Amino acid sequence: MFSQNNCLEPGCLHVSLSTFDEDGTIIESSGYCFNHTKDKEKAKEDIYNYIKNHDKIVGLNAAGLTFENIDLTNKRFYGCNFMNCRFVNLQSTGFRSRMSMFDFAIFADCNLLQSNMQCTSFAGCIFSHSLFTGSDMIQDNFSGIQSYQSSFDDSDLYNSRFVRAKLIDTSFRNCNVKKTEFIHIEQQNVMFKYSNTREAIFDKEGSELFIGELKEPM
Helix, strand or coil, rough: CCCCCCCCCCCCCCECCEECCCCEECCCCCHHHHHCCCCHHHHHHHHHHHHHHHCEEEECCCCCCCCCCCCHHHHEECEEECCEEECCCEEEEEEEEEEEEEECCEEECCEECCEEEEECCCCCCCCEECCCCCCCCCCCCCCCCCCEECCCCCCCCCCCCCCEEEEECCCCCCCECCCCCEEECCEEECCCCCCHHHHEEEECCCCCCHCCCCCCCC
C-alpha cells in the first residue's frame, strides 16, 4: 500500500505525495500533500514520469493531481492512492488496479476500455461521459458515485457496491451483476438489458425491478 506519512504542514491531515530518490525510485519519507507542496509543477512532473516509465506501479500516492491526455494503456497499479484526482480525456485500454483508492475522483470524457480493477474503491466519484466497456470490475466500491452518460456495458461487476449512487443516463447492458448491490440508488434512464439482474441486490425504492420499468429480454 501507499505510504501513510502525514503531510508536514502543521494541522494538515492528508497524507504526503510520493517522493523519489535521484534514480526516480519511490522512497519512504515524509513530505507534503499536493495542496501544501511548495513546487507543485515538479511534484506533478515526478509522478507523471514515474508512471510513464513503469508498467507496474506499487504504493504510489498521487492524491489531488490532474491526469489529462495521458495514456495508461496496460499500466498496473497496486495499492495506490488517487483520491481527489481528476482524470480528463484518458483514452486507454487494459488499465489494471488492485486495492487502490480513487475516492472522490472525477472522470471526465474517459475511455478505460477492457480494464481490470479489483478490490478498488471509487466511493464518491463523478463519472461524466466515461466508458468502462468490457471491463472486469470485481468487488469494487462505487458507493455514492454520480454517473452521467457513462457506460459499464459488457462488464463483470460481481459483488461490487453502488450504494446510494446517482445514476443518470448510465448503461449496464449485458453485465454480470451477481451479488452487486444497488441499494438506495437515484436513477434516471438506466439500462440493465441482458444483465442478470435477478441475481443482483436491489432495494424497493431504488430498483427498476420493483417499479416495473425493467423488462426482461424476450
